[in-house]
Amino acid sequence: MTPLLKLNKICKSFGAVRALSDIDFELHESEVLALAGDNGAGKSTLIKIISGAQPADSGQIFFEGREVTVRKPEDARQLGIETVYQDLALFDDSNVAENIFAGRESVRNILGAKFLKAEEMHSRSKALLKSLNIHIQSTQFTVKGMSGGQRQSVAIARAVAFGRKVVILDEPTAALGVPEQEKVLSLIKDLRSRGFSIILISHNLHHIFEVCDRIHVLRQGQTAGVRKKAETDPDDIVKLITGGNLVAH
Amino acid sequence: MSDGRNLSERTPMFAKGNLVAGAKDLMLRNIAVTGLLALIIISTFLSPYFLTVDNIFNVLRQWTMVGLIAIGLTYVIISGGIDLSGGAVLALATVVGALAAPIVGSAGMIAVVILVGAVCGYINGALITWGKVPPFVATLGMMTAARGLALILSEGRTLTADLAPEFVFAFGRGYLGPIPMPVLLTGIVFITAAVVLKYTVYGRHVCLVGDNPVGAHRSGIQVEGVIRSVYTLHGVLAAMAGLLFLGRLGVGEPTGGMLFELSGIAAVVIGGTPFVGGVGSILLTFVGLMVIGLTYNILNLLSVSPYAQDFARGVIIVVAVMFSIRREAKSRARR
Known part of the structure; x- marks a missing residue:
């Protein structure tokens, strides 16, 4: 089976620092792939290359078997790759529907001016949240007053709202209470069952093992290993992350 | 519980629903509206001349120029910026208008004046987006430079304009x-600006840019283009105020419009639009403008000294903003 997204020998340097060297990476359809690694291992750089925030120095990117160029966020978005950043994902003073439709509002043209179709955006937002089992009292509420879990849910809903295929989640459970973490994790599982492919960056091995199919571990800009969940255990992953037999029994 | 505190809920008058209940709610939540109503009621008792058609239209006409600048300022402040150049651009516009009128005629002059405003505003926006100059500094520079240019072009004199x-x-x-x-003209601009801000994609994007510029950029919004556009709009509206100045007084005046930008900022903040950007309302800017205008008016009708009037205005600005921030904090605590 051809992978949905395939990266071939991706390299990226910042001056003298080699952030990524010869990374091969695959993401299949309807799969949750965890991207693990210590701080500075290159996770963020790899994500930025996939989401178009930073172009790679060399290497190839294939999407659905075709070679593509991803040099700016717009390129990635057009392919159907959407990123939910840890921070700065939402507009605090705007309501839920305005957040979901930010930058891609439904409009009707009146005398050349683009007027918002507010009711349509609210009803579509409501339907979207309902289909994702996200409980928010009203799409009229601003996200400023919401809990961390609700905010994360709105951010994820926003990412999947427009027929996206790949969703990149950067630490979606960080800074959340335990019940809220569970909600976000079940939302991730739900997205997989709907055919989305998800790249999950997380430091939390419990969460990784709860939702992921495969785990791609980076260490010092190189692939330390790729494991199927069924064929590995947390100790193994810790060894790959740290690069040694630090976990003694 | 999370409560929505976007403007349409804080001021449900603009949302759908019962108009009377909406007005009541609006009064309770917005200090400017409450203040305006109190001002009108008290003033009516204080002076028999206050609530007359002539007097009210007089006040409205006096504040049309500041009103136009305040509309531009509302957009600029919502986008997360500030513009200090309104009064100076008005003056430059009147001088250029007075110089251009004999050459291009009155209709041509309108175009020239609007162009002057647009260029000044666009330069502000370009300095902020390309030059990375903070808005306060960029527009402070424009304020000084535009005033200086007005004085150079007019050689420091008041120019009599030859107008149709x-x-x-x-x-x-x-x-x-x-x-x-x-x-009438200013009223049309107010209504248009309010509709554009609340009901069009452009207005929405101005709010998003002020709320979270990085997020707006990631959402595919041309953040820098939106920023340049709000400063250009402000410049055009300041130039329009210049046209009203020319029409009213028939002269180009290099020292005209002095401190109009500060009255405009006062109108915006009294109306309750926060300085941090992201939300705001043109209608509330109008309410803020009327709070200032009617305060001046009643003090005039009561023959209070103009020095005391300035003092009173200063107090009103600070108290109004203090109250609106209190209210904001309270509604946050209730959550």
């Missing part, structure tokens, strides 16, 4: 029934 009577009628001294033409 139709222009004077439409922008200055004419009436449509009881309504002075400048008031």
